[in-house]
């Protein structure tokens with residue numbers, strides 16, 4: 001009987017609206033790209049997608065996807081182990097494992113599912129999971145599905161990691177889970193220190209590289225390449241829904257026995273369809289492209305560094321870093337939350353699409369606009385963004 005819950009939900013929704021936290025969907029009327037049109041007809045430069053390599057609407061990918069639709073059909077109507085595996089799924093698993101420098105990989109419908117299915121098959125109540133306090137929601141949920149002992153490690157705090165590793169020595173196995181890159185700050189996990197500590201205390205390392213696969217490191221393999229620890233990270237989870245084409249799908253890559261075990265035991269793999277053929281073939285095309293040339297990740301790095309320098313020169317408070325997520329911080333102003341929202345709204349009027357984040361998404365007093373650079377951006381786009389930031393920044397007295 002839809003009665004009591006309806007009233008409660010209406011009340012709850014009103015509270016969300018009153019608090020200014022209601023999430024609206026902005027409807028886009030064009031393909032994803034550096035320049036998009038939003039409903040209402042306005043054309044804007046897009047600085048808030050995870051389209052890091054500009055592959056979402058890349059002609060080579062669209063061609064590969066068209067061909068795959070003809071060659072492999074539309075859907076599988078089955079989970080993998082019944083009749084839902086084609087040659088391209090096996091090829092993609094091999095290619096992504098090679099790209100990441102791991103033995104093997106297993107596909108999931110999304111990285112959310114990869115993280116949801118990666119812990120439970122190994123981590124019984126005799127084991128321990130250590131997890132960074134700011135890990136992605138899907139890692140948190142994946143850990144919740146286990147009966148393992150849990151240790152929450154202060155964000156990127158190596159002393160706390162060591163303390164928790166010591167506490168967890170009685171467990172049968174230990175695993176430390178971390179995002180490779182944290183999406184609100186663009187912080188890169190210190191994997192060198194993490195691997196050193198985890199080797200010392202006999203602990204597996206699992207890295208979620210959703211915001212890194214395809215572009216971090218000299219050849220774009222991810223944060224393990226960036227931190228020079230390839231071969232020392234045990235498990236990597238990642239998505240095909242960000243830099244690697246941006247459609248959907250995820251995977252776990254790791255040692256042979258662990259991947260074999262996941263194929264027997266991992267519930268989102270066993271009980272849910274995998275990525276459709278078009279997406280599998282498109283993802284193969286992405287990995288082929290990225291293995292042939294580092295041109296796109298090089299351009300992204302150049303864009304990211306250029307934008308950081310131009311914005312710093314313009315007088316903005318940028319959170320330092322080396323990632324295409326560039327947070328413009330408003331913490332030194334009173335009422336930083338409102339300011340970040342108003343700033344983002346004015347930028348949209350200027351044709352620059354970015355998102356303002358404030359408490360409770362980020363800590364109180366750390367409101368920000370998160371800018372995300374892409375290899376699809378040209379220098380002229382970046383210049384236009386900096387010009388708009390400067391104009392609005394003067395208007396709102398954020399810069400002199």
Ligand SMILES: *Cc1c(COP(=O)(O)O)cnc(C)c1O
Nearest residue numbers: 110111112136210239241249250
């Ligand atoms: C985006 C993201 C995910 C989820 O990826 P999907 O493939 O979209 O489900 C998981 N972890 C992190 C760190 C992410 O940024």
